[in-house]
Amino acid sequence: MSTIVDARGLSCPQPVILALNAIRTGKDSELEVLVDTSTSRENVSRAAMSQGWEIVSLKEEGGGFRIGIRKK
Amino acid sequence: MEGLKNLFSTRWGIIGTGAVIGVLAALLQKMGNPGNMGVCVACFERDIAGAIGLHRAAVVQYVRPEIIGFVLGSLVAAYLFREFRPRMGSAPVVRFVLGAFAMIGALVFLGCPWRAALRLAGGDGSAIFGILGLIGGIWLGALFLRGGYSLGRTQSSYTSAGWVFPLIMIGLLVLRFVFPPIEGQDKSGVLFYSLKGPGAMHAALAVSLVVGLVVGFIAQRSRFCTMGAVRDFILFRQTHLLSGFVALIAAAFVTNLIVGQFHPGFAGQPVAHTMQLWNFLGMALAGLAFALAGGCPGRQLFLAGEGDGDAAVFVLGMITGAAFSHNFGLASSPAGIGPNGIPAVIIGFAVCLFIGLTMRQKVS
Numbered sequence: 038m039s040t041i042v043d044a045r046g047l048s049c050p051q052p053v054i055l056a057l058n059a060i061r062t063g064k065d066s067e068l069e070v071l072v073d074t075s076t077s078r079e080n081v082s083r084a085a086m087s088q089g090w091e092i093v094s095l096k097e098e099g100g101g102f103r104i105g106i107r108k109k
Numbered sequence: 110m111e112g113l114k115n116l117f118s119t120r121w122g123i124i125g126t127g128a129v130i131g132v133l134a135a136l137l138q139k140m141g142n143p144g145n146m147g148v149c150v151a152c153f154e155r156d157i158a159g160a161i162g163l164h165r166a167a168v169v170q171y172v173r174p175e176i177i178g179f180v181l182g183s184l185v186a187a188y189l190f191r192e193f194r195p196r197m198g199s200a201p202v203v204r205f206v207l208g209a210f211a212m213i214g215a216l217v218f219l220g221c222p223w224r225a226a227l228r229l230a231g232g233d234g235s236a237i238f239g240i241l242g243l244i245g246g247i248w249l250g251a252l253f254l255r256g257g258y259s260l261g262r263t264q265s266s267y268t269s270a271g272w273v274f275p276l277i278m279i280g281l282l283v284l285r286f287v288f289p290p291i292e293g294q295d296k297s298g299v300l301f302y303s304l305k306g307p308g309a310m311h312a313a314l315a316v317s318l319v320v321g322l323v324v325g326f327i328a329q330r331s332r333f334c335t336m337g338a339v340r341d342f343i344l345f346r347q348t349h350l351l352s353g354f355v356a357l358i359a360a361a362f363v364t365n366l367i368v369g370q371f372h373p374g375f376a377g378q379p380v381a382h383t384m385q386l387w388n389f390l391g392m393a394l395a396g397l398a399f400a401l402a403g404g405c406p407g408r409q410l411f412l413a414g415e416g417d418g419d420a421a422v423f424v425l426g427m428i429t430g431a432a433f434s435h436n437f438g439l440a441s442s443p444a445g446i447g448p449n450g451i452p453a454v455i456i457g458f459a460v461c462l463f464i465g466l467t468m469r470q471k472v473s
Contacts, residue, residue, distance in 0.1 A: 046262030048403035049337060050344060075192050076332050079118050100265060
């Protein structure tokens with residue numbers, strides 16, 4: 038069970054800040070980020086990849102997205 | 110459609126969007142819009158406030174079809190790509206106040222970030238101070254964001270709730286059709302029109318509307334945002350949105366050179382003043398307010414088009430702020446800052462600092 042970052046309903050750039058904070062704690066090598074807009078999905082994916090992480094899953098869920106990211 | 114979907118979120122997608130906006134803005138000026146004001150979200154919302162009589166500054170009254178197009182173009186794109194998501198409820202009254210002071214700051218400088226870019230691309234040196242102020246204000250906002258500043262979460266809402274703001278825009282457009290400008294008259298039905306000044310300078314209705322729709326469509330797809338451009342660089346050293354903003358300036362500059370609209374200098378620039386401290390501070394206030402609200406004035410219109418009711422409230426705050434600006438003598442003119450511009454900027458900073466300092470969640 039990986040750590041979940043719930044960024045649903047938050048406006049720019051908070052989803053990215055939350056995801057990066059979780060990445061930078063270094064506790065997990067795998068995270069799930071919940072977002073509610075395509076913009077946040079793109080921004081979080083872009084930020085994760087810039088940190089050397091990869092997108093391993095993307096599910097549409099409850100009108101939003103569940104993004105699975107993993108350290109490469 | 111899938112291919113197009115990916116295209117816009119790429120580096121070239123955002124650069125293309127910025128370039129198209131830059132070219133179209135310069136051409137809108139060529140076709141009648143005011144100097145270095147092919148597109149100015151703040152100025153055009155101010156003109157709309159004048160057209161419906163919220164303020165009575167005679168030189169800035171016109172229902173700008175570009176603004177209507179921005180919202181409706183974004184609405185169309187959002188529906189086409191299944192991104193229309195009615196959502197609202199993230200501290201709306203705070204967003205209203207941020208919108209009002211963003212407008213008050215922008216009208217001290219005489220332009221939003223879009224126009225700051227277009228003024229620079231037209232050779233207006235004073236724009237440099239505005240852009241520096243914009244960066245300063247966004248930097249301050251980024252500090253708050255880093256410290257956990259948040260206006261809280263939105264909730265999803267009814268489809269019809271997401272339609273309320275686009276319907277307001279359609280209503281304005283209907284008014285514009287029902288009460289078109291009458292030669293030599295400052296009023297047509299319920300709408301006010303300018304007989305001179307920037308409000309009297311505009312491209313043809315169809316041209317303005319189509320450009321607005323195109324820009325609204327591509328900006329919704331690419332998430333173009335002039336505030337985010339600076340903010341993401343400060344916060345994350347990301348240059349994605351920034352490349353779009355730079356492309357806008359470059360494309361407008363080249364287009365201006367080609368059509369003979371590039372006039373370098375400081376004095377005598379169209380709809381601008383040279384009180385540089387206030388160019389800087391006005392735009393710094395606006396930048397801070399945009400950063401705290403999560404988007405530049407253009408982005409707020411595109412968000413409102415895809416169903417974001419909080420962005421819509423921010424826009425309504427800006428339109429109201431424009432009314433205060435002109436009714437209270439806060440707005441600048443080519444002669445310099447307004448009689449009450451200085452206290453308004455100071456109060457604006459105090460309000461934004463109050464919001465930024467007190468509305469934060471513990472970073473977990």
